[in-house]
Amino acid sequence: MEYRTFAPTGQKISLLGFGCMRLPRLDPDKPEIDVELAQRMVDYAYEHGVNYFDTAYPYHEGLSESFIGAALAKYPRESYNLVTKLPTWLVESKEDVGRYLDEQLEKCGVDYFDFYLVHSLNAERVKKIEQIGVFDALVEQKKLGKIRHIGFSFHDTPDVLEPLLAAHDWEFAQIQFNYLDWELQDAKRQYELIEAKRIPCVVMEPVRGGMLHTLTPEAVDCFKAADPEASVASWAIRYAASFPNMLTVLSGMTAMEHVTDNIATMEPFRPLSDEDRKVVDEALTAYQKAVTIPCTGCRYCMDCPAGVDIPKVFAAYNRYATGRSKSVLREAYEAIPESERAHNCIACGACMSQCPQGIQIPDEMKKIAELAAK
Numbered sequence: 001m002e003y004r005t006f007a008p009t010g011q012k013i014s015l016l017g018f019g020c021m022r023l024p025r026l027d028p029d030k031p032e033i034d035v036e037l038a039q040r041m042v043d044y045a046y047e048h049g050v051n052y053f054d055t056a057y058p059y060h061e062g063l064s065e066s067f068i069g070a071a072l073a074k075y076p077r078e079s080y081n082l083v084t085k086l087p088t089w090l091v092e093s094k095e096d097v098g099r100y101l102d103e104q105l106e107k108c109g110v111d112y113f114d115f116y117l118v119h120s121l122n123a124e125r126v127k128k129i130e131q132i133g134v135f136d137a138l139v140e141q142k143k144l145g146k147i148r149h150i151g152f153s154f155h156d157t158p159d160v161l162e163p164l165l166a167a168h169d170w171e172f173a174q175i176q177f178n179y180l181d182w183e184l185q186d187a188k189r190q191y192e193l194i195e196a197k198r199i200p201c202v203v204m205e206p207v208r209g210g211m212l213h214t215l216t217p218e219a220v221d222c223f224k225a226a227d228p229e230a231s232v233a234s235w236a237i238r239y240a241a242s243f244p245n246m247l248t249v250l251s252g253m254t255a256m257e258h259v260t261d262n263i264a265t266m267e268p269f270r271p272l273s274d275e276d277r278k279v280v281d282e283a284l285t286a287y288q289k290a291v292t293i294p295c296t297g298c299r300y301c302m303d304c305p306a307g308v309d310i311p312k313v314f315a316a317y318n319r320y321a322t323g324r325s326k327s328v329l330r331e332a333y334e335a336i337p338e339s340e341r342a343h344n345c346i347a348c349g350a351c352m353s354q355c356p357q358g359i360q361i362p363d364e365m366k367k368i369a370e371l372a373a374k
Contacts, residue, residue, distance in 0.1 A: 001049025002269035004247050006200060008149075008171065013081065015241050016266045017052035017202070018045050019252035020064045021298070022209075031061035041259045042071045048263045051080045052248045054202075056119055057087040057104065058300075069108030082110060085119035085153060086138075088129060097137035101146055116147040117174060120300070120356060122156040126164050135168045153204065155356035158189040165197045172247060174202035176356070178212060179239045179280050180287075181205075184294065185357075191243065200247035206240040207233050207251065209296030211318070215287050222283035226276070233258075234265040239280055242271040292318045293364055294357050301351035301361065309340035310351060310361060317368050333372050342369040 002015040024034040024041070042053070053072060055064045065084055072080055084104050091097060105111065116138065118129060129135070138150045151172035154161055165173070173194045181187040194201045207213050213233040223232050240249045251262050272280070295314035304310055316332035333341065345365035352361060 001263075002241070002266050003049075004200070006149075006172075006247060011081075012051075013248050014050045014052050014266075015246070015248055015269060016045075016050055016237075016262055017054055017083075017248035017250040018042065018050050019204070019250040020053065020055040020068050021059045022252035022254045023060060023064065023067065024254055025060075031063055033060055033063055033067050035067065037256065038067060039071050041253060041256055042068070044256070044259050045253075045263065046072075046075060046080065048267065050263075052083065052115075052250075053080060054083040054250050055108075056085040057090075057100065065104055065107045069110060073109060077110065081114035082108060083115040083117070084108070084113055085117040086134070088119050088121065088125045088134075091129075091132060091134065094133050094137045097132075097134055098141060101141055105146060112146050112148060114148045115172065116141075116150060118150075118152040121152050121154050121160075121164065122356075123160045124353065126156075126160060130167070151199075151202070153202075154190070158186055158193060161190055162193050165193060165199075170197075170199055172200045172202060173197075174204055174250075176205040176208075177201070177203045177240050177243075177246075178206050178208050178236055179284055180208055180212060180294075191245070195245045201243075201245050202247050203240045203249040205296055206249050207236045208294070209252075209298065211292070211294075211296065212236040215283065216289070218289070219283040219287040222279055222286055226279040231261050231265075234261060235276075235280060235283075237262060237265050238270065238272055238276075241266075241269060293359060295359060296357065298356060300354045300356060304345075305348055305350055306344050306346045307339050308342065308344050308365065309336060310365075312336050312340065313342050313365065313368055314359075317364075317371075342366075342372060345369070 003012040004015055006013050023038045026032045026034050053068055055068050072082065086097060086100060118134060138147060141147050142150060149171040151170055151174060153174040155176065175187060175190045176185060177187045177191065191201060215232060220232055223235050237249055237251065240246060253259050253262065293314045295311060297311045297315065299311055301310045313336065316336060319332050342365040345362055347362035349362060355361060
């Protein structure tokens with residue numbers, strides 16, 4: 001396993017991090033985790049050197065924290081880093097910070113978190129946490145020994161990120177980073193700002209919720225021509241991990257084959273060469289010819305007041321967009337219950353402020369409903 005050094009302490013952090021947002025489910029439409037399979041996945045990752053496990057308050061509708069705490073309990077506490085996040089949208093006072101933290105510690109069955117993030121910051125939430133004094137409250141919790149390192153996860157523009165970085169002595173920052181968002185969400189500038197602050201960067205969505213695993217046939221062909229044995233997803237993981245200021249690259253793994261493939265990508269790790277980067281550029285150009293919706297399936301937009309299953313609708317459309325097969329669209333769309341399809345959208349906009357990708361969801365729902373009707 002490849003490791004990076006967390007400079008303030010000299011800790012060795014596995015370059016592959018285990019993300020706990022997309023654990024295997026007993027039923028794809030319900031949050032309950034397939035504990036037996038997920039435990040085997042965690043064990044395999046741990047045995048192969050992964051020591052960074054990332055969860056959050058809302059993952060699997062509150063079940064993820066309890067699972068990963070129990071899954072890791074068999075191992076010495078100092079042998080792994082347990083990471084979770086403050087549910088910023090629920091915090092209304094400084095006292096709430098300690099209250100939610102204590103609840104999370106209890107759910108995970110631990111006395112402290114190694115890395116603790118203020119979750120999913122955007123311009124609106126940055127203003128909120130500053131008014132409440134969230135950072136100072138976290139410093140107090142750190143003095144009590146409940147947190148080792150304080151950071152944040154971010155979903156907005158560089159113009160919002162720059163003053164946020166300057167406002168406090170953050171110890172690390174987590175951003176969405178992949179070869180599609182390098183320009184699409186200006187991940188390039190975000191990375192540069194974090195690097196200039198001299199704090200490490202943690203990668204989320206390196207495969208963009210699986211989007212950079214499926215791609216289009218033309219884009220897949222670019223990767224397979226360059227390396228027939230490598231998975232398409234491994235190119236995305238290597239792309240993110242090749243940047244020197246990356247502390248760890250989180251992969252939200254749903255199946256054992258995801259774990260084994262990601263581990264193989266890091267044993268040994270091969271940074272992208274100049275020729276490899278040309279391959280990525282060629283594949284990206286091929287992929288961008290398909291008009292897809294940049295949804296990662298995070299489900300932060302849910303629940304919809306009108307009952308629309310927004311991520312499922314977008315996934316059905318993207319399957320069509322990447323292959324342009326009307327039969328694929330019909331099959332995927334008709335698998336969604338009628339009450340959860342796009343035509344039920346009332347354009348209330350409740351989902352808009354929750355979407356980390358800034359998707360104009362009502363507009364897209366209207367387009368998909370019209371397409372489906374044809």
